Amino acid sequence: MRYRRLTSCALLTAVALSIFVIEAQFPVLIPIPGIKPGLSNIITLFALLYLTPGETALILLSRILLGSLFVGNPVILLYSLTGGLCCLFVELCICKIAPIPALSAVGAMVHNTVQLLVAALVTGTFAVFCYLPILLIAGIITGLFTGFCLYFLNRSCEKTLKRIFS
Amino acid sequence: MKTRYWILLLSGIFLLSCLCLYLFSSLAPNTLTAEIYRDGILIETVSLSTLTEPVTREVLHQGMQNRILLEQDGVSMIFATCPDNLCVKQGKIKNSLFPIVCLPHGIVIRLRGDTSPKPDAIAR
CATH class of the missing domain: 2.60.320.10 (N-utilization substance G protein NusG, insert domain)
Structure with missing residues (x-):
């Protein structure tokens, strides 16, 4: 990996990690496990657009591992890791055909659903699936929000970003 | 896939989830x-x-x-x-x-x- 690419990955990881840590300090608006703004997903989507899939996966993994270390909640690592990787896989599959906000919303829904599945396996009860409708609704809303953030950023300074990250 | 299909898909999932929530809450026993x-x-x-x-x-x-x-x-x-x-x-x-x-x-x-x-x- 060339130094320029490595630096880009490190920069994006640092930004994603900062957003993740700041977001963790927000008071919980809806006290249901799995519902959060997921603002650091903006960086994952950004990497998906401007970097290679391997580099995106590297940024995502670094952010999840370091994030759980910094926020001090290693128990949630399993949920974040499975949710994040499945979300990235689906986003990679549909990134050529989906507009950015839809890509982000689908990713958020997949992330929440996979986390719920892991929660059902860990707790051994499928009662947690009662949360599926509300987690899907939350996934659509937060996913569209992060997607539109990236969409407007991309629309306003696409040329500059391409020059920096190409 | 056109943007309107994505809008339809996401709206469909959103409405279906709302319907499920409503049904769950109305069927909940006292x-x-x-x-x-x-x-x-x-x-x-x-x-x-x-x-x-x-x-x-x-x-x-x-x-x-x-x-x-x-x-x-x-x-x-x-x-x-x-x-x-x-x-x-x-x-x-x-x-x-x-x-x-x-x-x-x-x-x-x-x-x-x-x-x-x-x-x-x-x-x-």
């Missing part, structure tokens, strides 16, 4: 039994309608502690040693729509329709 699970194993069942005053239950497992308050009209987690405390912040649940889940400790508290037999009619 008389309730609380079931406490730890790592998928049912450890205690309490019929809330038989309670005359609030009672608490402690779940201690491998240094992890959860304190549950059982009342006639619902159940709440009042103390937990988990890092995020989402289960405590969730407050009292009064129907079977959403269980209280403490993911770090693997505790699930769900309410179910009371299984004790009810009279068909009340004789005065």
Whole structure:
């Protein structure tokens, strides 16, 4: 990996990690496990657009591992890791055909659903699936929000970003 | 795939989820039994309608502690040693729509329709 690419990955990881840590300090608006703004997903989507899939996966993994270390909640690592990787896989599959906000919303829904599945396996009860409708609704809303953030950023300074990250 | 198809797809999932939530809440029974699970194993069942005053239950497992308050009209987690405390912040649940889940400790508290037999009619 060339130094320029490595630096880009490190920069994006640092930004994603900062957003993740700041977001963790927000008071919980809806006290249901799995519902959060997921603002650091903006960086994952950004990497998906401007970097290679391997580099995106590297940024995502670094952010999840370091994030759980910094926020001090290693128990949630399993949920974040499975949710994040499945979300990235689906986003990679549909990134050529989906507009950015839809890509982000689908990713958020997949992330929440996979986390719920892991929660059902860990707790051994499928009662947690009662949360599926509300987690899907939350996934659509937060996913569209992060997607539109990236969409407007991309629309306003696409040329500059391409020059920096190409 | 055109943008409008994505709008339709997301709107469809959104509306379907709203419908499910509405159905779940309308079908939720009023008389309730609380079931406490730890790592998928049912450890205690309490019929809330038989309670005359609030009672608490402690779940201690491998240094992890959860304190549950059982009342006639619902159940709440009042103390937990988990890092995020989402289960405590969730407050009292009064129907079977959403269980209280403490993911770090693997505790699930769900309410179910009371299984004790009810009279068909009340004789005065």
